[in-house]
Amino acid sequence: MQGSLIDTLARQGVTRRAFLKYCATLASMMALPPAAGRAMAEAMAAAKRPSVIWLPFQECTGCTESITRSHSPTLEGMIFDMISLDYQETLMAAAGHQAEEALRHAMKENAGKYLLIVDGSIPLGQDGAYSCIGGRSNVDLLKEAAQGAAAVIAVGTCASFGGIPKANPNPTGAVSVSDLVQDKPVVNIPGCPPIPVVMTGVLAHYLTFGSLPELDDKKRPKSFFGETxxxxxxxxxxxxxxxxxxxxxxxxxxxxxxxxxxxxxxxxxxxxxxxxxxxxxxxxxxxxxxxxxxxxxxxxxxGGGFYKALSVPADPLKFVAASSVVGAGVGAAVGFANRASKNAARSAHETTTLADLEK
Amino acid sequence: MARDSIPLHVVPPGEPGLSGNAPPLLRELLERVRRLLDDGESSAIDLSALPLTPADLAWLRDKLGTGEIAVTLHAHGESTLNETGCPGIWWVTHRNEQGAVMSQFIEAAFVPELVKAHPRDVLTGQEYLESMISGC
Amino acid sequence: MNALQFLTWVRGPGLNIAIGIFMLGVLWRLLEIYSLGRRKDLSAPRRTAGASGLHTVFRRSLPAPGMLKYSPVSYTAGYLFHIGLVLIVFLFAPHILLIQNAIGLSWPGLPSRFVDMITVVTMAAMVAVLVDRINKAPKRFLSTFEDWFAWTVTFLPVLTGWLAVQHLLLPYPTMLALHILSVEILLIVLPFTKLFHAFTLFGSRWYNGQVNGHKGVPV
Incomplete structure (x- = not known):
């Protein structure tokens, strides 16, 4: 199935106008000027399918579900089909050694050019033994795959920020992709799961302009994560x-x-x-x-509980009772001390000086 | 269970009125029509990128009026490309299969690009015609 | 630490510590002050109309004769920002929610736009009293570090709260966290500075009124 995207789409019954319409909408969603929609359509129609390797780590496959089952048949899904997905455990037909062979092959063939998609966090505890594929730890696999990647796309909150595996007390020592990959461009597409069009938007941007979209300080595409x-x-x-x-x-x-x-x-x-x-x-x-x-x-x-309003305490106020008792105790003690010194002063017939009043 | 059978009704919090962002768009359109006439350059305004309330959009539609041509495109949901009362200005709405508006544009063009058939597609049509003739 | 972690910290452990210290300080100071006591005055009380603790509590809420003209800013701006603070703290919906969560009491709030307006007026009044303190030589001369400090820790929660609601300067989560942090600083220093007048104000007025009332002097 090599060849330009538009031919592949045509074979699947997607007309040129449907494609143009989709690109116009995608450009609008990505806050690009309307002219970019056409540029996108032209560039994508002629684009060759980039090799994509999708590595699943500590995850629940919800991100894959989100993109593959968004609603069918979608152009989002089709764009996703248009990439050459050389390794995706959940979707690929190959299994076992065959699958690992496909991964090695794709990494060698497209060294320096493939896109690496990661979903799931990476456990570092026990030398990464908490999550392994084919006998190799996630951290090992990620480091090797990231080396030859053009860019890394962290899909979902687990890959972007650690997500649920990293939740307190983080038993597996989970970290995010950007904690480990520092020398390659990383895009975070957080969400549990992320919105399908955000994933395809980033892919389309890469296919069209050969670059990643503008990112915010948490490495999220600004066009989708710019506002609350x-x-x-x-x-x-x-x-x-x-x-x-x-x-x-x-x-x-x-x-x-x-x-x-x-x-x-x-x-x-x-x-x-x-x-x-x-x-x-x-x-x-x-x-x-x-x-x-x-x-x-x-x-x-x-974040302090899903059903707790942002303005209320995240934890129960557990010091209040203890500190109230301590405060009352200190107050009473100081009160007694004051009385004692007052009585002592009275019995000693001390006089009040100006310095006393300045206290 | 259908959503209607759940006794939940969302009351719109009072129709937000005109924001005042629509009238300047008319000037912008004038500029774009001028460019279309002088240089033949067509262009589009992305309506979802602008802070327009539903009332603003209704005001714009009302001002621009309805023209002679209304094009409907059936491709993964319905799209309408309607000429407004000002020839050369088109109101373009893209909907998905569920009928929800995905994006909305105002285009300044003699004919919207999307309406024209692409030479590659015409070529396919030609091949189809030829195959029909040879099949007879 | 990112913005949300910061926010969660100030909402959790931070708030815990702040309210803990606040309660400790308030009980300590109140007990200390009220346990001081006073030797019984054995003289016969002189009764004069308007000379009692209760009278003084109310009388001191009004400007003394001539003072309003002499120091108009202190009275008008002073009143404005105190009332403003009470309205903001007790009638803004998210604040009511916090109180409800802490002690279970709840009451209707004001629309946030109205609270917003009150906040702007309150900040303006606070700035006015500060400018007045700087401009008037006697006030400036009498001011110590504690006065400037108390003004700052009171002003910061109002300012950061307003900036957070208005989405100005910093992203909302960061600003909200800063707002809560500034309130926590206020809670911690309140029992140990002149800000403790929030608790002792009426007690000390009553005391002065009572002592002088016994001598037949309305103060």
Whole structure:
């Protein structure tokens, strides 16, 4: 199936106009000027399929599910098919030694040119023994594969920031891709799972311009992670009016009021859910009546509880009782000491001086 | 269970009114039409990239009016490319299979690029015609 | 440490420590002050109209004759920012939620736009009292480090809270964390500085009114 993308698409029944339409929309979502949509279409139509190696580490396959089952048949899915996916354990037909052979082959053939997609975090505890493929630890595999990669795309929160495996107490010593790969360009596409179009958007950008899109300080594509959920939320006016749902079945919840008090992490979460939505634009968590979990932010799992509002204590205030007792004790002790010194002063007939008053 | 059977109704928090961002777009369009006439350069404005409220969009649609031509494209969801009351200005809406608007543009062009058939596709059509003739 | 970890720390261990020290300090100081006691005044009380602890509590809330004209900024701006602080702290929805979470009491809040307006007025009033303190020679002369410090730790929570809500200067999570941190600093220093007047204000007025009332002097 070598050849240009548009020919491959045509064989799958995707017309040129459908492709142009998709590129126009993709460019719009990536905040590129409209002219870029056409440039993208032209470049992608002629592009050769880049080799992509997808390494799964400590993960749940949810990221793969998100992109392959987004909704069918999608152009997103087809763009994904258009890359030469040389290694993907879940999707590939080969298994065992055959699969490992395919990986070695792809890495040798396309050295320096392939894109490396990683999902899942990498355990460092016990010399990486917590997660191995074909007898080799994840950290070993990642270091070897990253060496020959043109760029590394960390898909999902686990690969981007450590995710659930890294959650307190992090039993496996899990770290993110960018903790280990420092000498190659790394793009983080966090989310649990990430939005499919964000993944294909980055791939399309690479196919078109041969480079990675502009990134923020957490290495996320700015066009998708530039604004918070709260900024673009359709329930934002309720927040501004002070109208909040207080339980999941009260009048406020029925009226679709703001979910801040129910623990929505929208104000501190950067992602495109509010604009791109999920399942082909059907809905997204807040529209379905549940607050944002903040899944595209580092350490969202340890953010103090999904159902606790951002303004309330993350932990129970456990020092209050003890410190109150200590405070009362100190106060009483100082009180007794004061009385004692007062009585002593009185019995000694001490006089009050100016210095005493200055105290 | 259908979503309608869940007793959850979202009340829009009062229609956000005109933001004042729509009228300057008319000037922008004038400039683009001028460029189309002088240099034959077509261009487009991405409406989802601008801070426009639904009321702004309705105002724009109303101002630009409806022209003589309405094109419907059936390709992975319906797209409409409609000429406005100002010839040379087209209102382009792309929808997905579920009917949700994916992107919206205003194009300044004699004919939107998407409407024209690509030579490669015409070639395919030619081959198809030839095969039909030889098949008779 | 990234912004969210910072935020989680100030919401968790940070808040824990701050409220712990706050409670310790408040109980300590209150017990210490009220256990000081006073020798019983055996003289016969002189009764004069308007001379009692309760009278003084209210009387001192109003400017003394002529003072409003002499120091208008202290009174108007002073009143404005104190009322503003009370409204912001107790009637902003996220704050009510915090109180509800801590002690279980809840009440309706004000719309956030209104609180926003109050915040701007409060900050303006606080800046006005600061400028007044700098401009007026006697005030400047009487000011010690503690006065400037108390002003700063009171102003910072208001400023950072407002910046966070307005999405100015820094990303919201960072600003929110800074806001909570500044409140924690305020909580920690409150029992040990002149800011403790939040607790002792009415007690000391009552004391002065009572002592002088016994002598028949309305103060």
């Amino acid at each position: 959920i709260h900024d673009r939320c359709y329930r934002r006016p309720f927040y501004d009016q002070g109208k909040f749902a207080r339980t999941f079945d009260d009048e406020g919840a029925r009226q679709g009021w703001c979910l801040f008090e129910l623990g929505c992490k929208g104000p501190v979460t950067h992602n495109a859910c509010a604009t791109v939505k999920w399942n082909g634009g059907t809905s997204w968590p807040v529209e379905s009546g549940h607050g944002c979990l903040g899944c595209s932010e580092p350490d969202f799992w340890d």
